[in-house]
Amino acid sequence: MNVRVVNLGSCNGCELELLDLLHLEPGLRLCDRDDEAEVVLVTGVLTEANRARAERVKLRPGVPVLRIGSCGISQGLFLPPDGALDRVPDLGRSAACVVVGCPPASSEIAAALRSLCGGGAE
Amino acid sequence: MSPREVTLRFEVPEVYRLVVQADGDGVIREARVVGEFVSRQIGTLVKTHYADPHKAIYVVERLCGACSHAHTLAFASAVEKALGIEVPLRALAIRTLGAELERIQSHAFSLSEIATAAGCHELERSLWGVWQGVTAILVEVSESRVHYGLNGIGGLTRDVPPAALRKARPMLATLQASIQALRGEFDRTLGERLAGLGVWSSQGEELPGTGPNQRASGSRRDVRKDRPYLLYAELPFDVPAREEGDSLARVSVRLEELLQSCTMAEEILKSIPAGAIQAENVDAAPGATLTAAMSVEAPRGEDRHTVALSREGEIRAFTIRVPTEDSIVGVAAALVGVPEADARLVVSSFDLCMSCFGGT
Numbered sequence: 101m102n103v104r105v106v107n108l109g110s111c112n113g114c115e116l117e118l119l120d121l122l123h124l125e126p127g128l129r130l131c132d133r134d135d136e137a138e139v140v141l142v143t144g145v146l147t148e149a150n151r152a153r154a155e156r157v158k159l160r161p162g163v164p165v166l167r168i169g170s171c172g173i174s175q176g177l178f179l180p181p182d183g184a185l186d187r188v189p190d191l192g193r194s195a196a197c198v199v200v201g202c203p204p205a206s207s208e209i210a211a212a213l214r215s216l217c218g219g220g221a222e
Numbered sequence: 223m224s225p226r227e228v229t230l231r232f233e234v235p236e237v238y239r240l241v242v243q244a245d246g247d248g249v250i251r252e253a254r255v256v257g258e259f260v261s262r263q264i265g266t267l268v269k270t271h272y273a274d275p276h277k278a279i280y281v282v283e284r285l286c287g288a289c290s291h292a293h294t295l296a297f298a299s300a301v302e303k304a305l306g307i308e309v310p311l312r313a314l315a316i317r318t319l320g321a322e323l324e325r326i327q328s329h330a331f332s333l334s335e336i337a338t339a340a341g342c343h344e345l346e347r348s349l350w351g352v353w354q355g356v357t358a359i360l361v362e363v364s365e366s367r368v369h370y371g372l373n374g375i376g377g378l379t380r381d382v383p384p385a386a387l388r389k390a391r392p393m394l395a396t397l398q399a400s401i402q403a404l405r406g407e408f409d410r411t412l413g414e415r416l417a418g419l420g421v422w423s424s425q426g427e428e429l430p431g432t433g434p435n436q437r438a439s440g441s442r443r444d445v446r447k448d449r450p451y452l453l454y455a456e457l458p459f460d461v462p463a464r465e466e467g468d469s470l471a472r473v474s475v476r477l478e479e480l481l482q483s484c485t486m487a488e489e490i491l492k493s494i495p496a497g498a499i500q501a502e503n504v505d506a507a508p509g510a511t512l513t514a515a516m517s518v519e520a521p522r523g524e525d526r527h528t529v530a531l532s533r534e535g536e537i538r539a540f541t542i543r544v545p546t547e548d549s550i551v552g553v554a555a556a557l558v559g560v561p562e563a564d565a566r567l568v569v570s571s572f573d574l575c576m577s578c579f580g581g582t
Contacts, residue, residue: 109260112577113287113368116331120357123350147261177281178262203287203368 101217103128104137106157110144113203114169118143120206125213134158139217141209145171145178164196164216169203176202238576240569244562253557253565255550257576265540273536275301275375275529276504282527285542286578287368288331291317291324292520293542293578294373296527299451301375303514304531306507310498313377318452319363319490320372321518322483326356326397328521329434329476329483332573336473337412339570345411348404352480355397362386362393377500391491398484405477416470420556420568423467431548433523434475435572439467439552445519459486467556469571476573506533513539520545522575546579 105118118141122128131137134157142165146154159165170176199212238257242250264285272278275297282297283290295317302309309317334349357367363382364370372378422429422439429436432443444461446454462478464471506512515528523545530539553572560568 107260109262110577111284111287111290112575113284113290116287116368119331119334119350120354123347123354144260145262149261171284177284178267202284205367 101128102131102136102138104131104134104140104159106140106142106154108142108144108150108154108172109147110169110171114143114172117203117206117209118168121209124206124210128213135160137163139163139213140165141168141172142166143168143172145175166196166209166212166216167198168209169199169201171202173198173200238574240565242557242562242565248562250557250560250562250565253554255553255569255574257574257579260577265542268537268540273538275531275535275537278537278540279373279375283369283371285544286575288328288575289324289520289522289525289578290369291320291372292518292525293527295321295452296516296518296520296525296542297529298373298375299518300514300516300527300529301531302501303516304510304512304529305505305535306510307376307501307504309377309501311495312381312497313499314452315490315494316363316378316382316499317373318454318457319487319494320360320370321452322487322490323356323360323363324370325483325521326480326487327353327360328573329480330356332521332570333408333473333476335570335573336416336469336567337408339567340412340415342411345404345407348400348407352397352401352404355393355400359390359393359397362390374500376504377498381499382494387491387494391488394484394488394491398481398488401477401480401484405481408473408477412473413470416473416567416571417466417468419469419564420560420571421467422552422556429548430551431523431545432519433545433549434479434521435472435549435552436523437461437463438471438475440465445517445524449517451516451518453490457486457489469568472571472573506531506535522546522573522578523548525578544575544578546575549574550579 137159140159140163167173197212197216199209238255241254241256243252244250264281267281268278272281279294279297283294285293330349330352334346337346337349361367363386364372424440429439429441432445442463447461459482462475464474513530515526517524517526526543528541529537532538549572553569557568
């Protein structure tokens, strides 16, 4: 299964767990093309520099989006108390699933992928 | 030829790009790493929203997933120095343990990226096994895999139970044995290919900064030796160095450092002193300077945090200087003359951290 990781401005903590995930689930492959993605994982806070890039991400219809970690879900600690929740981009669709943690463990991401893709992660 | 971008695996386009200009034979003539995309302006965020150092440390930890312990250590130590706080010995020992386990975790990740870039998947899996092995030890020590959350202002956020420390020792011995075996495997698989590739030459001058990349190019500088902190003045260890400055030297230095860190972690685990883990008073001491800087040797080199506090202990100024600021200069120089097809391999041998670099 082709996995597209959209890193909007991560500390790389989630990416380390995603690397571990690739070892746990050998059927997963990283891809950097939107049109090949079968599932999209979003990590990191949306930085100013990445706003335009996030808008350019064009996924095929029906491709599920998982938001990974506190930043990917809600900007985590980077959400200042003056309310910037609307800065989280929806990439054209709502997230099908969120995996909570800072970062979530690879096994938790694997479980989320399995429940979302019906065992397709194997 | 016009400049073009080379895709770097994990560094998806949102994080950083490598722009190279190659001649007709595909040899790089000019290279530039572009990567300010993940700038989260943490220095500013701390001043505007997390001026209390006890809160700021959580956001400081998220500067980087690969060396967050180094960042919280530099930050907490700078604040402690500014306020005149004495950290108990047990906390210093456990902080040192965390720092060396983090170095093992970071180098294992970095070396596995080199193996991936070279297409050596078996070697990559063995190296990732080291990452998983040290991560299991870190779970015993800190109950966390990434972002250990150990450092607090004045000491540790929590103690490490004696049973966990006892359990960690045999795990570390197993890890050390597997790293020993990997040294030979790395040499056999990639030695020839990495030798002479991507030389960062000091040209007789002192290279800027510290870290494995500089030490692979003849530098002997290491903050742990030059300006000792934590337990480094008492801990016996060597600073591995090479003269060649090529990708193989950078790999060799990291492999040697893995073993040094294992030995240091073993030494610490043998005799962690009993006692408190947190200073009794974390307010400003009489006569405190309120301004201080602290450098630590993070896995990638010198990480320096500078803080200025008010008498009430609020952060007024905060700057961070990360090791990738120096290495990014080296990678651009080392890529000149390298075949374009090997660009990713050379970049991975420099172990840049764009999260740290862009994160401040």
